[in-house]
Amino acid sequence: MPTIRDVAKLAGVSVATVSRVLNSSSKVSEQARTAVLKAQRELDFHLNANARTLARKDSEIIGVTVSDVSDPYFGCMVRACENAAHALGCSLLVCQGLHEAEREIAAIENLLSHHCRGMIVHALTISDEKLCDYMRRVPSMVLINRQIDAFAERCVNIDNEKGEFLAVNQLINCGHRAIAYVGSSHSIADAKQRLAGYRKALQAHQLPLSPALMVADEPSLEGGIRAARELLSRGIYFSAVAVYNDTMAAGLMAVLLEKGIAVPQDISVVGFDDLMLARCLNPPLSTITNPVEEMGEAAVRLASSLYHHDHQAAALPNFEVRFVQRRSIVAPSATRWLDRQNSLTPLDGESKATAAFRRAQALADKSRP
Amino acid sequence: MPTIRDVAKLAGVSVATVSRVLNSSSKVSEQARTAVLKAQRELDFHLNANARTLARKDSEIIGVTVSDVSDPYFGCMVRACENAAHALGCSLLVCQGLHEAEREIAAIENLLSHHCRGMIVHALTISDEKLCDYMRRVPSMVLINRQIDAFAERCVNIDNEKGEFLAVNQLINCGHRAIAYVGSSHSIADAKQRLAGYRKALQAHQLPLSPALMVADEPSLEGGIRAARELLSRGIYFSAVAVYNDTMAAGLMAVLLEKGIAVPQDISVVGFDDLMLARCLNPPLSTITNPVEEMGEAAVRLASSLYHHDHQAAALPNFEVRFVQRRSIVAPSATRWLDRQNSLTPLDGESKATAAFRRAQALADKSRP
DNA sequence: CACTGCGATGTAAACGTTTACAATTATATA
DNA sequence: TATATAATTGTAAACGTTTACATCGCAGTG
Numbered sequence: 001m002p003t004i005r006d007v008a009k010l011a012g013v014s015v016a017t018v019s020r021v022l023n024s025s026s027k028v029s030e031q032a033r034t035a036v037l038k039a040q041r042e043l044d045f046h047l048n049a050n051a052r053t054l055a056r057k058d059s060e061i062i063g064v065t066v067s068d069v070s071d072p073y074f075g076c077m078v079r080a081c082e083n084a085a086h087a088l089g090c091s092l093l094v095c096q097g098l099h100e101a102e103r104e105i106a107a108i109e110n111l112l113s114h115h116c117r118g119m120i121v122h123a124l125t126i127s128d129e130k131l132c133d134y135m136r137r138v139p140s141m142v143l144i145n146r147q148i149d150a151f152a153e154r155c156v157n158i159d160n161e162k163g164e165f166l167a168v169n170q171l172i173n174c175g176h177r178a179i180a181y182v183g184s185s186h187s188i189a190d191a192k193q194r195l196a197g198y199r200k201a202l203q204a205h206q207l208p209l210s211p212a213l214m215v216a217d218e219p220s221l222e223g224g225i226r227a228a229r230e231l232l233s234r235g236i237y238f239s240a241v242a243v244y245n246d247t248m249a250a251g252l253m254a255v256l257l258e259k260g261i262a263v264p265q266d267i268s269v270v271g272f273d274d275l276m277l278a279r280c281l282n283p284p285l286s287t288i289t290n291p292v293e294e295m296g297e298a299a300v301r302l303a304s305s306l307y308h309h310d311h312q313a314a315a316l317p318n319f320e321v322r323f324v325q326r327r328s329i330v331a332p333s334a335t336r337w338l339d340r341q342n343s344l345t346p347l348d349g350e351s352k353a354t355a356a357f358r359r360a361q362a363l364a365d366k367s368r369p
Numbered sequence: 370m371p372t373i374r375d376v377a378k379l380a381g382v383s384v385a386t387v388s389r390v391l392n393s394s395s396k397v398s399e400q401a402r403t404a405v406l407k408a409q410r411e412l413d414f415h416l417n418a419n420a421r422t423l424a425r426k427d428s429e430i431i432g433v434t435v436s437d438v439s440d441p442y443f444g445c446m447v448r449a450c451e452n453a454a455h456a457l458g459c460s461l462l463v464c465q466g467l468h469e470a471e472r473e474i475a476a477i478e479n480l481l482s483h484h485c486r487g488m489i490v491h492a493l494t495i496s497d498e499k500l501c502d503y504m505r506r507v508p509s510m511v512l513i514n515r516q517i518d519a520f521a522e523r524c525v526n527i528d529n530e531k532g533e534f535l536a537v538n539q540l541i542n543c544g545h546r547a548i549a550y551v552g553s554s555h556s557i558a559d560a561k562q563r564l565a566g567y568r569k570a571l572q573a574h575q576l577p578l579s580p581a582l583m584v585a586d587e588p589s590l591e592g593g594i595r596a597a598r599e600l601l602s603r604g605i606y607f608s609a610v611a612v613y614n615d616t617m618a619a620g621l622m623a624v625l626l627e628k629g630i631a632v633p634q635d636i637s638v639v640g641f642d643d644l645m646l647a648r649c650l651n652p653p654l655s656t657i658t659n660p661v662e663e664m665g666e667a668a669v670r671l672a673s674s675l676y677h678h679d680h681q682a683a684a685l686p687n688f689e690v691r692f693v694q695r696r697s698i699v700a701p702s703a704t705r706w707l708d709r710q711n712s713l714t715p716l717d718g719e720s721k722a723t724a725a726f727r728r729a730q731a732l733a734d735k736s737r738p
Numbered sequence: 739c740a741c742t743g744c745g746a747t748g749t750a751a752a753c754g755t756t757t758a759c760a761a762t763t764a765t766a767t768a
Numbered sequence: 769t770a771t772a773t774a775a776t777t778g779t780a781a782a783c784g785t786t787t788a789c790a791t792c793g794c795a796g797t798g
Contacts, residue, residue: 001484003784014748019786026787029746044506046482050422051784054753059419061462070448072441079439082465086472091479093430094463096451103455110460113418115370137413221645250649257651276590280619282626282651372754383778388756395757398776420754423783 002043011039022047053115058307062300063093063111064120065104071220072247072275073292074122077144080296081120088304090117099186099218101125108134118303120144120296124186140307142299147189154306156299156316160190163288163321164197165204167270168242170286170323172205175331176240176268179207182227182252183216184244191216191244194272198242212236219244224251232259239267239332246271246278246287253281253328268329283327291319371412380408391416422484427676431669432462432480433489434473440589441616441644442661443491446513449665450489457673459486468555468587470494477503487672489513489665493555509676511668516558523675525668525685529559532657532690533566534573536639537611539655539692541574544700545609545637549582551596551621553613560585560613563641567611581605588613593620601628608636608701615640615647615656622650622697637698652696660688 004022008015013032020028021036028036039045053059062085066074082092093114095107104123111119112134119141123131128148135141135151143155171179181198184191202209215230217223224243228251231241243249249271256263263269263283271278271287278285298316305314373391377384382401389397390405397405408414422428431454435443451461462483464476473492480488481503488510492500497517504510504520513525540548550567553560571578584599586592593612597620600610612618618640625632632638632652640647640656647654667685674683 001784005784015785016748016787017746020747023786027745032747046478048423048484048784049482050419050428050484051753052786053419054417054423054755055784055786057753068448069438069451070441070444072439072444075439075441075444078447078463079437079465082438082463083467086465086475091483092463094447094451094461096448096455098452106455109415113415114460115417115419221649253651254649254653277646277649280590280623280646280650282622284623370754373756374754384755385757385778386776389777392756396775401777417754420783421756423785424754424756426783 001048002045004045004047006043007036007039007045010043011035059115059117060090061093061114061116062088062090062118062120062303063095063114063116064122065095065097065107065111066122067097067099067124069094069096072277073245073273073290076275076292077122077296080293081300084297084300088300090304097122097124099124112138116140117307118142118300120299120303122146124188140303142303142306144295144299145188145190153314153316154302156295156302156319158290158295158319158321160193160321161197161200163272163290164194164242165201166197166321166323167272167286167288168198168201169204170325171240171242171268171270171329172201172207174240174268174329177207177332178210178213178238178240180213180215180231180238180241182224182231182241182243182248183214184219184248185216185223186219191219194244210236213238216244217248219248221247221251221254224248225255226251228252228255232261240269240329241267242270244272246273246275246285249285249287250277250281253285264328264330265333268332270329274324278324278326281328286326286329287324289320289322289324291321295319370417371414373414373416375412376405376408376414379412380404428484428486429459430462430483430485431457431459431487431489431672432464432483432485433491434464434466434476434480435491436466436468436493438463438465441646442614442642442659445644445661446491446665449662450669453666453669457669459669459673466491466493468493481507485509486676487511487669489668489672491515493557509672511672511675513664513668514557514559522683522685523671525664525671525688527659527664527688527690529562529690530566530569532641532659533563533611534570535566535690535692536641536655536657537567537570538573539694540609540611540637540639540698541570541576543609543637543698546576546701547579547582547607547609548576549584549600549607549610551593551600551610551612551617552583552585553588553617554585554592555588560588563613579605582607585613586617588617590616590620590623593617594624595620597621597624601630609638609698610636611639613641615642615644615654618654618656619646619650622654633697633699634702637701639698643693647693647695650697655695655698656693658689658691658693660690664688 004015004018008018012035017028017032018036020026021033064078064081066078068074069078078094085092095110097104097107104125108121119138121141122144131148132150147155147157168179183195199209212234215227217227243252249269253263253269256267261267271285274287274289278287302314302316373384373387377387381404386397386401387405389395390402433447433450435447437443438447447463454461464479466473466476473494477490488507490510491513500517501519511523511525516524516526537548552564568578581603584596586596612621618638622632622638625636630636640654643656643658647656671683671685
């Protein structure tokens with residue numbers, strides 16, 4: 001690998017001049033400039049980013065940790081981060097936590113050792129306390145999808161409670177009374193907040209909160225599938241279900257489809273995040289917009305501002321959540337329920353659990369006003 | 370930021386000893402070891418990865434360029450790369466090309482300047498020639514989804530032609546004769562190879578190749594939507610469609626759904642890639658497995674081996690493509706076509722294009738053996 | 739012509755590690 | 769006790785940049 005010295009020698013100038021040309025950091029004679037550029041081309045020379053970092057004390061690297069890049073939610077986030085980093089002349093270092101405590105810590109420590117200009121951290125398993133430690137230590141560290149009051153100005157967040165409230169409220173306004181909730185089994189803020197939103201919406205309409213209608217699992221397609229099976233196996237009537245996120249909702253809908261339960265005619269579904277996936281489902285999924293791209297961008301810009309002690313530019317915007325109406329929600333339909341009474345015995349290949357569910361539906365229908 | 374010198378001073382040893390402890394590179398007395406570790410904890414010290422890179426001449430960074438991390442296909446790939454990099458003690462630097470020539474070049478140059486241990490490059494717009502230049506220059510650079518014969522042993526690839534052949538062959542074996550193709554408008558190898566697979570399958574069964582049944586667009590959801598509209602607007606009969614990838618297929622299916630054309634009863638659909646998305650669609654999408662995770666992992670391992678001149682370990686495995694049967698394909702059904710004759714006039718809100726399509730369907734049905 | 743000021747360039751000291759080599763200390767052996 | 773050997777530790781020179789400071793040459797001025 002050629003170094004700046006080789007270029008200097010070939011161009012017949014000093015290393016300082018080469019550095020000046022390559023960084024356009026101060027005026028250089030046209031003559032020297034062309035000589036340097038020529039030598040650079042000839043040697044295929046690229047400044048060594050590591051050496052530069054060492055000398056400049058600025059790594060021009062933004063580090064980001066997410067659970068899993070292949071999760072579409074994080075995919076969008078990372079995309080936005082990379083774009084924002086690029087606009088700042090930075091590169092993006094990506095680490096995955098993969099839902100494991102050990103990996104999450106390793107990811108953060110890794111970013112730490114790279115002395116990143118900014119760190120965007122999404123942590124599922126790390127305690128608030130430990131996270132606070134890191135926040136104190138790294139002034140340009142920004143938390144995403146976490147709320148730690150002591151560092152509120154560095155927490156990029158949406159109002160999850162409001163979002164879920166909007167979703168469930170919409171179901172209620174459509175006429176639903178028995179509304180199940182499929183939550184995330186991770187015990188972090190956004191899971192709790194969305195659950196709180198669900199509760200609050202029920203409460204606001206004096207509807208009872210039934211633990212039998214609530215399940216939780218991993219916030220993945222598989223988690224959604226398991227959760228749906230669990231919920232149906234309980235044989236308790238519900239006409240709608242609010243789901244922690246779109247991915248889980250997709251899993252749930254796949255199970256309903258498989259069991260011959262129609263969405264939205266038999267059960268209305270609402271998700272959260274408004275991923276591309278939501279538009280692809282059949283029927284398209286009503287959901288809550290989660291401005292994840294804006295958040296990723298804002299996080300990167302905030303981190304960079306903090307790094308440069310630019311506390312003016314550093315304020316976070318407000319991130320809007322909004323209900324998006326698609327075709328996965330309709331009013332609960334009495335005629336549908338009645339139709340079903342003809343087929344209360346298990347259909348061919350239908351499991352006991354599903355049969356129980358049908359019976360429950362029919363029962364609930366009879367007891368309706 | 371504390372340095373290794375601060376730790377050495379606090380622990381009462383030399384910097385070399387600190388380095389030895391922190392790298393477990395050679396034996397150190399238990400006494401010194403604990404003193405160093407204690408000092409490290411006290412100062413919250415982390416070795417500076419940049420300085421280390423400089424001294425060691427190994428960056429422990431794997432660089433990867435993809436078009437767009439939020440594309441589920443690349444999301445899976447990057448996930449696998451990160452995982453493999455982590456297993457090698459490396460970090461992952463991610464750059465996006467975003468389908469722009471300029472950005473793609475910038476991405477590669479960026480990785481170059483970081484002197485990555487390995488580079489995994491997915492390039493859409495860069496010419497073979499230019500890519501060859503880079504390959505010559507960087508011995509541990511690996512191409513993904515590109516085939517350049519001069520560097521075949523560093524091209525991570527599937528047999529796209531075979532994959533698409535399998536897909537179309539399956540449609541034909543189901544009884545389909547009028548099979549449309551929705552391709553990618555990017556002029557790179559895999560697009561061409563998949564198209565070739567489509568052609569080959571038709572040819573193998575002596576079916577005519579009709580340009581009127583072929584469209585191409587961006588390989589995205591939106592591209593799939595546009596392509597579907599274009600195809601339907603032509604008013605030409607087809608009973609099945611093979612699509613460049615699952616994402617486009619999702620867009621196409623959304624359009625069919627919107628127009629009231631049933632999948633698979635009216636039109637069978639087959640995708641490519643076997644993304645999570647394929648399982649979420651309704652009906653679930655038949656597709657071709659694309660072992661993208663294996664490929665990402667293999668690419669990272671190959672790059673790292675090449676970096677260490679370990680040409681033994683460096684051979685690439687064979688990546689299998691396989692047809693995955695799901696419910697988006699059935700035999701073209703005559704009764705269905707006949708049913709439709711009753712509704713040949715445009716339905717309420719139905720566009721002219723769709724009506725033309727229905728008429729074409731009915732016509733094709735009549736002329737059947 | 740001497741002097742001032744300025745623009746272009748060069749020199750060399752950082753930046754924070756690793757590691758070859760030298761030096762020191764401890765242990766075993768005669 | 770002296771010596772050989774092994775184990776541990778320390779010193780200092782890299783690694784490839786940036787940049788403060790010094791130097792040089794030259795145009796403009798008195």
